[in-house]
Amino acid sequence: xxxxxxxxxxxxxxxxxxxxxxxxxxxxxxxxxxxxxxxxxxxxxxxxxxxxxxxxxxxxxxxxxxxxxxxxxxxxxxxxxxxxxxxxxxxxxxxxxxxxxxxxxxxxxxxxxxxxxxxxxxxxxxxxxxxxxxxxxxxxxxxxxxxxxxxxxxxxxxxxxxxxxxxxxxxxxxxxxxxxxxxxxxxxxxxxxxxxxxxxxxxxxxxxxxxxxxxxxxxxxxxxxxxxxxxxxxxxxxxxxxxxxxxxxxxxxxxxxxxxxxxxxxxxxxxxxxxxxxxxxxxxxxxxxxxxxxxxxxxxxxxxxxxx
Amino acid sequence: xxxxxxxxxxxxxxxxxxxxxxxxxxxxxxxxxxxxxxxxxxxxxxxxxxxxxxxxxxxxxxxxxxxxxxxxxxxxxxxxxxxxxxxxxxxxxxxxxxxxxxxxxxxxxxxxxxxxxxxxxxxxxxxxxxxxxxxxxxxxxxxxxxxxxxxxxxxxxxxxxxxxxxxxxxxxxxxxxxxxxxxxxxxxxxxxxxxxxxxxxxxxxxxxxxxxxxxxxxxxxxxxxxxxxxxxxxxxxxxxxxxxxxxxxxxxxxxxxxxxxxxxxxxxxxxxxxxxxxxxxxxxxxxxxxxxxxxxxxxxxxxxxxxxxx
Numbered sequence: 001x002x003x004x005x006x007x008x009x010x011x012x013x014x015x016x017x018x019x020x021x022x023x024x025x026x027x028x029x030x031x032x033x034x035x036x037x038x039x040x041x042x043x044x045x046x047x048x049x050x051x052x053x054x055x056x057x058x059x060x061x062x063x064x065x066x067x068x069x070x071x072x073x074x075x076x077x078x079x080x081x082x083x084x085x086x087x088x089x090x091x092x093x094x095x096x097x098x099x100x101x102x103x104x105x106x107x108x109x110x111x112x113x114x115x116x117x118x119x120x121x122x123x124x125x126x127x128x129x130x131x132x133x134x135x136x137x138x139x140x141x142x143x144x145x146x147x148x149x150x151x152x153x154x155x156x157x158x159x160x161x162x163x164x165x166x167x168x169x170x171x172x173x174x175x176x177x178x179x180x181x182x183x184x185x186x187x188x189x190x191x192x193x194x195x196x197x198x199x200x201x202x203x204x205x206x207x208x209x210x211x212x213x214x215x216x217x218x219x220x221x222x223x224x225x226x227x228x229x230x231x232x233x234x235x236x237x238x239x240x241x242x243x244x245x246x247x248x249x250x251x252x253x254x255x256x257x258x259x260x261x262x263x264x265x266x267x268x269x270x271x272x273x274x275x276x277x278x279x280x281x282x283x284x285x286x287x288x289x290x291x292x293x294x295x296x297x298x299x300x301x302x303x304x305x306x307x308x
Numbered sequence: 309x310x311x312x313x314x315x316x317x318x319x320x321x322x323x324x325x326x327x328x329x330x331x332x333x334x335x336x337x338x339x340x341x342x343x344x345x346x347x348x349x350x351x352x353x354x355x356x357x358x359x360x361x362x363x364x365x366x367x368x369x370x371x372x373x374x375x376x377x378x379x380x381x382x383x384x385x386x387x388x389x390x391x392x393x394x395x396x397x398x399x400x401x402x403x404x405x406x407x408x409x410x411x412x413x414x415x416x417x418x419x420x421x422x423x424x425x426x427x428x429x430x431x432x433x434x435x436x437x438x439x440x441x442x443x444x445x446x447x448x449x450x451x452x453x454x455x456x457x458x459x460x461x462x463x464x465x466x467x468x469x470x471x472x473x474x475x476x477x478x479x480x481x482x483x484x485x486x487x488x489x490x491x492x493x494x495x496x497x498x499x500x501x502x503x504x505x506x507x508x509x510x511x512x513x514x515x516x517x518x519x520x521x522x523x524x525x526x527x528x529x530x531x532x533x534x535x536x537x538x539x540x541x542x543x544x545x546x547x548x549x550x551x552x553x554x555x556x557x558x559x560x561x562x563x564x565x566x567x568x569x570x571x572x573x574x575x576x577x578x579x580x581x582x583x584x585x586x587x588x589x590x591x592x593x594x595x596x597x598x599x600x601x602x603x604x605x606x607x608x609x610x611x612x613x614x615x616x617x618x
Contacts, residue, residue, distance in 0.1 A: 028444035030523045035440030038433045039452070041493030046459055047468030047476075086482035107343070113336055123603060124344035131351055133552045134573035135588040139350040142369060180347065185610060192611035199618070233461060240463035244554040248574035261554075265465040269559050281469040285462065292461060 056278040072279040085264040088257055092171070093239040096178045100235040101228065103179060104186030107134060109216070112194055113185065125184035136177065137248045144173050166255045174258070175250070178242045185238075186231045193227035194220065229299035233292060319420075351592070353392065358401055358589040360394040362582035369564040369581055400585035403468075412587050415569035419591070421484065422557075422568050423550040426491035427543050433492060437540065438501035439527050442508075453502065456495040462557040475560055491550060501508055503612055504538035526584050541609025544602050551595055 057073065060066045076082050107125065115121060128136075143149050144164040151161040164173050197220055205215045221228070243262035250258045252267060261284065268276050357365065405412050441453050459467070467490070475486040509530060516526055554574075557567045564571075569591050573584070599606070 028446070031440050031442070031443040033318050034436045034443075034527070035449075036454075038437035038440075038493060038495075038498055041433065041489075042456070042459065042495060045474050045490050046467060046470055047455075049473045052473055053469050075406045110340055114333060115337060115340055120342050121344050122607070126348050126603065126606065127348050127351055127599070129548055129606075130599040131354075131591070132573070132588060132595065133554060133570055134584075135354045135592060136350060137574055138584055138588060139353060142353075180350075184347065188607055188610040189344065237461055237463065240465070243465075244552070247554065247558075262463075262465050265468075269468075277469050280315055281466045284466050288462060288466070289458060292458070 002207045014026055025109055053281055056179060057282050059275070062274050072275040073283070076276055076279045076283065079276070081267075082261075082264055083260070084256075085259055085261045089240075089261040092174060092242075092260070093236060095171075096175050096239050096242075097232060097235045099175065100179055100182055100186060100239075104183045104231065105190050105228075107183060107187040108194055111191055121199040122179050122188075125187055128184055129180045132243050133248060136181070136245055140173065140177055140245070140249060161292035165250060165258070168257060170208060170255060174246055177245050181242070181245075182235060182238050186235065186238050189227055189231050189234075190224065197223050225299055229295055232295055236288075236291065247268075352591065354585055354588045356392050356394065356601045358585035359397045359399070360399045360582075360585070361396065361400055362404075364395055365582040365585065401583055402590075405583055405586045405590065409583070412569070412572075412583075412590070415567070415572045416590060418566065419551060419568040419570060420594075422487050422553070423547060425488055425492075426550050429488075429492045430494055430497050430546055431539055431543055434497035434501045434542070435532060435535070437498045438505045439531055440503035440533070440537075441498070441502040443523070453499075456498055460495045460499050464500060468555060468559050471556075472559060482561055482563050482566070484566075487553075487556050490556075493548075496549075497546055500542045500545075500609065500612060501535060501538055504535045508534050537608060538612065540602065541605040541607075541612075544598055544606050545609055547598065548595060 056062060057070065058067055059072075060068045091276050110120065111118060121251060136210060141148070145151075146161060146165075149166075150164070154161060162169050164170055192251060201223070205219050208219070240262070243260055246254070246258055247262065247266070252263065253259070254263065261280075265277070265280060268280065321364045361366070391538055410601075441449060471486075471490045472481075473582075475481045475489075480489070513526055513530060516530055521529070552570050553568065554571055557571050561567060569587070573591065
């Protein structure tokens, strides 16, 4: 009797499980319906044409469509302006991104301390987000122009003028612009991460008589490692976006250090050289993906014991 | 005796600590003040200078533009004068921009025409897609989501090549659609909203399911209302991005007459510097208002992005 009821029960639960599984599948199909509009758009406007771009990168031209192997890549790789542009972009990104991460972290720590009128400071630091590109360009010209404010100061203190837009120091112009524009954004990310550190953890550290620096270095930083990764990736992406301002500041063919990959792409667009464009785009795609992958792995190594 | 000495020491230490705390606070606050000033300087400068007369602006900043032109080396003034307070407050710049040079207003209108539909439709599509991603997660779905992340992180210079090809194929180059369509399907809002929706407690949805709610009901009565704040904050971020677009119009709109104000404004030449500030201020007004009213949303939206695994 008992056995029987147990058996019956198990049959019942089994059938319920089956029903649920069917329901689950049906509903999961339904959830795909929600995804569909976006998915179709992404496929049509990004993925499928990207596959075509890959195809173009191996052809001699879009009309004859002859397979030429890697020769387009070799051509782009050997292109002097492509090399210049890649070098400048990499040098810029690898200088600007670490600076952005460190400075915004410091700012977040500063905001975390007892600062009066905190919300006003936050607004001030975030305000560059909304300033239109063109105003930024206007102001940066006023500051860094040969007859501009900065040179006025230099002359006053007995230095000679620097032609910021036509010298190696031009680097400072774009890095300052990049930092000014992105620090506030990154700071908010770090502030939310700092606020998310469990209080118990910090108390334990205090009881173990860790000093402030140790708490910051061994507890907070480690706990924030996913955010540090994210800020690094976002800064990297934004370092590519600084092209807007650099382009508007200096035009199509700027002086040395200003010539970025984006200029190269823009100028290639002007001549509509499909082979060059597609192979350059794919090289960029591979490099950016590889960078993101490396950062991701680094964070996994460093932060694995925190996330558990 | 010993006790007294100890007490004195303790007091002294306490005082010392208080003093150093105070000096620390002063140092931190003044550093923050300097930083904050640098951060708002460009906005401040643009606004105050927009109330100067053309003559005053020319004499203050003439040095830049005559130099910038290249071929004519006439300097209206030798050096740049940084001035915050106009000699005489005048609305003459605004008068010229708003009434005498309709091209600026036209470009302003273009900027709205390009940005507004993208914000609305990108978010609409994203609300649905985010729901799709956050429900019944499977390995396959997560792989697609990862693809969205990679796509989001690609610089414009990579995605513009495929965009150009499609626009060319569809014959929509040099039309608004070339800007709109890739914007509608941009993965940025999908990514962020999915992160919002994944944080909705599963119990809430399960409880609704037990009560017999169907998917549409769950979406429209639970997920969407709980994400309204997220939608607002992401809309702000998307708007800022497309309000300032430069790359897309430069490549997808060969016809310079169709460029939005963001591109047009940068081509202001020496003859028009006096207008630059007023045009900038007019261009600043929509994002400024959104910023002032929606700063908390904006901060919330940014905060949600931390941690890419989400």
